[in-house]
Amino acid sequence: MPNGAVAPLFDLGRELGVGFNLGYAEIVREGNRKRRFNTSILVDPAGRIAGKYRKVHLPGHDNHEPDWPFQHLEKAYFEPGDLGFPVFDAYDGRVGMCICNDRRWPETYRVMGLKGLDHLQNFHNLSPCRPAPTRTGPGCWGSRGGREEGCDLIGQSCIIAPTGEIVAMCTTLGDEVVVVVADCDLDRCGEIQRNIFNLALHRQPQHYGIITEVPD
């Protein structure tokens, strides 16, 4: 990245001084092995790749299950990301990414929070993104609208404050270009990180052991 297909996007971002988050299906060839990940990269306003993430929490199933009205075969198409939940120094703060179903798993936010996250970029539908306890910074959340494969998509791209409040949200469900803008004061995260969600002061990790046990 950038390949020929997305080079114009990188060029325009650099020209306008606007960074972006780009999701794509990544193919990795290792000898004869072909690996596929659901990947996103974070591009800074200078057009440099500031960070890369491979989706950890794949929903759905890995084979055709005829009893379901829809086939959600993400576990068949991809393997779980192997990069963990990295955070990156970018945009005058520390930024992490997650993708879609990752938002449902509070481990996602907690791991990044423990790495000093200020800011979260992520994808697709917001409700579980809001609870402050799982986040320590603001988030922006991109979600598709329009109609794909006979399904109406849900929209609701938004920007969420560290308190969990939605400060800006798209209002249409149409398949169109929408822009949501809000000022994000990353210093506000500190109020929360120093007090009610001071992770070092209030967490009791000696009681959390079962969360990281890996089954045989």
Next chain:
Amino acid sequence: MPNGAVAPLFDLGRELGVGFNLGYAEIVREGNRKRRFNTSILVDPAGRIAGKYRKVHLPGHDNHEPDWPFQHLEKAYFEPGDLGFPVFDAYDGRVGMCICNDRRWPETYRVMGLKGLDHLQNFHNLSPCRPAPTRTGPGCWGSRGGREEGCDLIGQSCIIAPTGEIVAMCTTLGDEVVVVVADCDLDRCGEIQRNIFNLALHRQPQHYGIITEVPD
């Protein structure tokens, strides 16, 4: 427990066949050492103590901090619970408890969920209780109303479905006896536990290690 002060409550519960959750400040004497915990017990409809929990996540601070408009000295009065997050077979299901600030920490729900929780009893204010990702069962949430020490309390005792929807909630903020009732079909938890929040299928604990690291 039951001591003389609460024996009438146990007697009435047994007479009516109604179980309850009772919170109290617990003193434990170990030799010359006096330990204090913020504790709750779960009493079954026959008046037997089905489970006990000591609050793990204490908010506030442990000394007087004059810059704050309120002193929240829970860390001074109590020590963190030493029982972890136990679950109990009671009420035709598997039940856990948490108290107040515990609700803000998704580790609370996740640890109990991994132990096969069907049902959650807890205390004080609901918003972080709702996100389904952190829970795998319904919850009931008791919250104080009225006025104490010059503060208006927030009420909102409620019962929450495994989907995160509030199915019943008190509507007054007054200091009065309020009753909230809903049918809880614990079997509905299975739909969620077998699919979108199938913990064994979808979690990736190899990437969560930092969550349980205990600082030196």
